[in-house]
Amino acid sequence: MQYFLHAYVNGDTWTNAALNTAKFIGHRKYLSRKVRGWSTAFILDREDLPVSKYGGAWTKSRIHDEDLKSELLTHLQSLGKYVTAAAIIDYLGQPDVAKRYRLKKAISLATAERWMSGCGFRWTMAHGGQYVDGHERDDVVTYQQSIFLPAWYALEPRMWRWSVIGGELVEEQAQGADSQSHIVTWFHDESTFYAHDHRKKRWIHGSETPTPQPKGEGSSLMAADFVSADYGWLRSPDRNESVRVLFHAGKGRDGYFSNDEIIRHAEKAMAILERYYQHDDHVFIFDNAPTHVKRADCSVSARNMPKGCKEWGIDVPVWDANGKIVLGPDGRTLMTKACISNGFFNGSPQEFYWPEGHKHAGKFKGMAQILTERGYDVTNLKAQCKQCASGATTCCCWRILFNQPDFINVEMILESTCSARGFQVIYLPKFHCELNFIEQCWGYAKRIYRCYPMSSKDADLEANVIKALDSGLNGAQAAWAAKKYHGHRVLPSAILEELDNAKVN
Template sequence: MDGHEREDVVKYRNEEFLPRMAALEARMDRYEGPDLKLIRPTLGPGEKKIIALFHDECCFHVNDYKRSAWLPPDTTILQKKGRGRLIHVSDFITEATGRLVIHDEDGRVIEDARQVIYPGSNGDPWWDNAQLLEQVKHAIKIFEKAHPDCVALFIFDQSSAHASLPPNALRAFEMNKSNGGKQRKQRDTVIPQSNPTVHLRGRPQKMTTERGDAKGLEQVLTERGFDVSRMRAKCSPVCPFDSEGCCMARLLSQQEDFMNQESMLEMLIREAGHECIFLPKFHCELNPIEMYWGWCKYRYREVIKKNFEHAKQVALQVLDSCPTEVIRRFINKSWRFMSAYRLGLTGKAAAWAVRKQRQHRQVSRSAMMALEAVLN
């Protein structure tokens, strides 16, 4: 289901993602116009330049071929039934250097943030959050070597792996109603300022009893001033979508300290002194690395692969062949979509305005006026 204009997605896009990206963009280099002229930011006292790094993952199959071909009448191409072995790529792109790499004096890549694995029954383990965290650690080291005294803005899409919380995270639906038992021990917290009982706001709250047992839902909510004497612990099988206080677990999960927890990915990046943000759901047009994947896959499918080893060589060749200038144009297109959404455009109107301003980084008022003239 396409949830691009779903209420919660639009709220996150308009109220959180776009304003924060606008504030961070003011500290970034820009590449404007048909010749991609570099325009440097004006930094305030103590501010550092920000460089955006767009992340994503992509898969290449050995038997990926182009979808159409010219053939004589009554003929066909015999292709293999299976898609073949998998090549999984996780990478970052940036306006500064195209991909996140370090070159030597001769222009050869000596350090690369890209991670390539070959998962399958007889191959590498499937990609998971642990491997991503290791890649991000390596990417931070490369970034700090390549761009000293700059701040990296890591931009990820919203997936369950990227949102993975640490083992001691606050999870209301993993708690029992009563104290103790086999429930997991969670970290201590602070009662949020939005708590309905005013005098309890800002107080530290331990999530274990004096005996060291994990606290249950009932005691945690009671300590926050809620009356849960007639409330069930959890709904069965799940809570209604729009409910707020249908059960103890739902009520506790909607408290600010339970809702606004940093993932392991965010903690790793922010502890290193860099920034992290997640794209709105269903907004692939805001992630220019998706366009980079399309550019590479088009060329990958043009080549007939003899075997798996040949496919790996072809995949790496096309991944390395995309010019930095092309990547910058992809990134500018995503910035134009952000600009269009800030102006209130959506759907086909936003796409039309982005095409109209192809040589620019933002959608101008002239494009808006042209659009209004067409609509009227």
Template sequence: MAEFEKRMAQSHEGAELKRIPLTLNPGEKEVITEFHDESGFNALEYKMKAWLSPRQLILQKKTRGHLIHVSDLINQADGRLDAQKVIYPGSNSDARWDTEQLIIQMKEAISIFEEAHPDCQGLFIFDQSSAHASLGPDALHAWTMNKSDGGKQCKQRDTVIPESNPYPELCGKPQKMTLPNGDAKGMQRVLEERGFDVRKMHAKCTPVCPMENNDCCMACLLSKQEDFANQSSMLETLITEAGHYCIFLPKFHCELNLIEMYWGWVKYRFREIPKKTFQDAKDMAFKYLDACPTEVITLIRRFIN
């Protein structure tokens, strides 16, 4: 973040935020942060506290109702990026939000960002989740490989033997992960091509590998290799190949994601209104998602600053 910050526009703090002219080195572009997050609105969510007369009750529904799932991005320059995606997951409705849907959204978000800021690079910031960390279908997975070649195992992408390999003469050499006949290579062949003698090593520990261990079995040894251990997720690959940046917040630190201020304002208003139907809930959600006031946006911009 310290390196990125050198290329981010700052503002004078005061009654109004006034942009400080940004000085860039030749070839550098301004960096604009795009904070991403997802939030859910249940159709029957309603405030939990109210003023009542003696013996008066509010009968709350036992269910929270149908879910409205929102995925959005927010930044200092524009507020919302206008790449919002809303789905209604449920047994007879949309599928649950997943990596595939996020990738589709991010392709559109990158296009919108580049149109709005043609001479800038985006720094897309995400929280930690399994969807954000998902690897591609041809990613390097030691634990899904067989000991021997062929058989029922996924075909993985070709790789390059990392510079950290203990046998210098093999470092930097390309390594194919399939045989000439198209069969997937097994762990034993892959490790032997990297210089390891694994003839007396078993394929995988049962039930799990011992703690603090790097070479108890072939799968453990291979999974610790740099190219297997340090793979980019599909999300990160998409963003970096488009010429932008991608980072992930520390786990369990939602307070570092400023979009939570936006969710908080919207949900507070959403819960103040009783909803009788799912259409009422959708109308209220969209009303307040589009109604975040200037003072909240200013607070978010001060947070970024």
């Protein structure tokens, strides 16, 4: 490369210089191409030199290290739909990662970008010719500007701040927090673990009989939890009481973490926080990302509900593990039937499907039964008017349900349930799942999980998931994540700029 670059600088053309260099050391065209490639990479990034191993054999770039690659991929996927090359730099900059892969220096942005493509990412329009970056959508921007960012900045002065000084985590003095209690933000989300997701073997010797690998992802286990940057997973101080929920997704009807389950989950969290963490003020942060549209798909809506009891659900798209919509063989969105989420009435959940043991177990109760349970007399009511009179509220079953609080705004129930007990709720802006740092916690646990021996047994799956999650986030790591969160300003710079422009007080 040195010879080649000298030749080029001294006036030879790029191609000729490479050819002459190759000839000079007794090689041909192939090497001249290589030399040009290496040199281009080197010019873009002075850290990017081909590594010599075993006396002369050039090794490939580090991204061909399968473990590193799959670890990066897991991490990038955990960030959701909008990943950037900078995420690779941040990730490899973490002390534990840098140590494991013996990385001495941060990689450059140019290298990170090549690694992104090594991980299979391409800068491209979303399939179907439509660019679906919701970041710029008017309603999303408005939400950020007028609700999310002001709410966050109002809380921020009272949040804990952490710094790493000489490898030690040190609490920074929060500005203006002298006499007030701290605010702890708890991020909520779910994630799915798959039985057959494990670290791939790198090399198999020719004489070795390959072990048959099970096909598909195997059974899966969904975990839902709350995490804060200050305390880690939401637990009692002795770690015996936990809010973690594990459930088998896709089996029978618990495929969705529905709204009333989230409310029950929040109630469990509030109970622990009230008992042990009264000295802090607590705020819950919930996701509002496209990967969670499945909840909205199934959330209560009176449209086309049958009046009587019958087998009934709604069409929802099929989502894969990464939150992408699955397409059928015809190229269209694959749809499946799903039960709608249950309702909420007078402060408690209302089942919309008959429970086990009932003669119609599993069937939809029907609007008439649902309204009767809510104290309405529906004897002479139609299911739905052809055209409801304007202003009418009780003309038909559909209209009455339409005006029920849980049908008007599903999110409101969660919010009011929490605020009634003194807990604030903030929703992340839609399409901004990267702001939810619980994603990094899932990613960390999944890295550990993938190192365990693979098993198709549900019991092993569950045991491994628990082990991985528990070995994950302790206080120090949580604080490190916090440092990352505040220190590196995880809020996308574009939003911060917008915020500065808007001069939010």
